[in-house]
Amino acid sequence: MLTSLKNPWIKTLRKLHLAKYRRQQQQFLLEGTHLVQVAIATQYPLQAACATEAWQVRHPALWQQLSQCTARQETVSPEVLGAIATTETPDGVVAIAPSDTITTTVDAPTLGLALEDIQDPGNVGTLMRTAAAAGSDGIWLSQNSVDLTHPKVLRASAGQWFRLPKQVGDNLLAQMSTWRDQGCQILATAATGAVPYWQLDLTHPMVLVVGNEGAGLSASAIAAADHTVAIPMMNDVESLNVGVAAAVILFEALRQRQAAG
Incomplete structure (x- = not known):
C-alpha cells in the first residue's frame, strides 16, 4: 500500500490538478466510481488506477475490471487518495487516462x-x-x-x-x-x-x-x-x-x- 505523499508517482499525479501539467503529461484524472464505470463502459483507454482498501471491498468487480484494462493498479491509503483527488470527500478511487485521444470531429451536425x-x-x-x-x-x-x-x-x-x-x-x-x-x-x-x-x-x-x-x-x-x-x-x-x-x-x-x- 502506498502511504506516503512523497512517493514520486503520487507527486506526479497530484500535479495533474493543474492544466499545464495535464497538457505536458497528456494525462488527466478520473475521480470517483461513476466516471470510472462510464470510462470502462465506453472503452475509453485507462492507464492506471489507485483505490483505497475500503473501496476495493465495496467494488471488487470494478477493481477487477480496472486490473484488466490498466497497466498499473495501486492500493493507497485514504490520506493519499484524498491528496490525489480534487474533491473534498472522494469516494475512494481515481483513474489516470490519456488526453491525446480526446479530439473528435462532427461532420455536418444536425x-x-x-x-x-x-x-x-x-x-x-x-x-x-x-x-x-x-x-x-x-x-x-x-x-x-x-x-x-x-x-x-x-x-x-x-x-x-x-x-x-x-x-x-x-x-x-x-x-x-x-x-x-x-x-x-x-x-x-x-x-x-x-x-x-x-x-x-x-x-x-x-x-x-x-x-x-x-x-x-x-x-x-x-x-x-x-x-x-x-x-x-x-x-x-x-x-x-x-x-x-x-x-x-x-x-x-x-x-x-x-x-x-
Whole structure:
C-alpha cells in the first residue's frame, strides 16, 4: 500500500490538478466510481488506477475490471487518495487516462453546440450533459474555453464527457462558415435585438453558438450567424446562466423535431 505523499508517482499525479501539467503529461484524472464505470463502459483507454482498501471491498468487480484494462493498479491509503483527488470527500478511487485521444470531429451536425470562451468548468460540464440529453451530435469549444480535462468539467458532465463527441478549435468564424456550407443554420444567442427562440424553425440542421458567461458572444460571431435568438425574460432579470439558456433552446429544437415526426 502506498502511504506516503512523497512517493514520486503520487507527486506526479497530484500535479495533474493543474492544466499545464495535464497538457505536458497528456494525462488527466478520473475521480470517483461513476466516471470510472462510464470510462470502462465506453472503452475509453485507462492507464492506471489507485483505490483505497475500503473501496476495493465495496467494488471488487470494478477493481477487477480496472486490473484488466490498466497497466498499473495501486492500493493507497485514504490520506493519499484524498491528496490525489480534487474533491473534498472522494469516494475512494481515481483513474489516470490519456488526453491525446480526446479530439473528435462532427461532420455536418444536425444539432450542434459551440462554446466561445466559456470559462467556468461547471458550465462546460453542464452544457455537455444538456447537449447529450437533447440529442446533440457534439460540442465545439474555442481554444480560450476552459480545459476539457478539468476535473469539474468531467464531474459536471455526469459521464456524458465520454459519450458526446467534442472538438477544440481556434477559429470560430471559419468553423461557422464550414457548418453553413454543410447545410446547417447558425444560431447565436443575444440579449437584445433578437428573435424569440420559439419563433424559429429548429427542425432543420443547426448549430447553437453561446458565449462567455460575462461578456456573451463576440460581435463578430453574432454578425456571422444566420439568426440571433433570445429567451424573453421578466424586466428585472438581466440574464440566464449559459447552461440554462442553451438547455432552453436545445430542448425547443428537440420538441419541434419530435412534433414534426
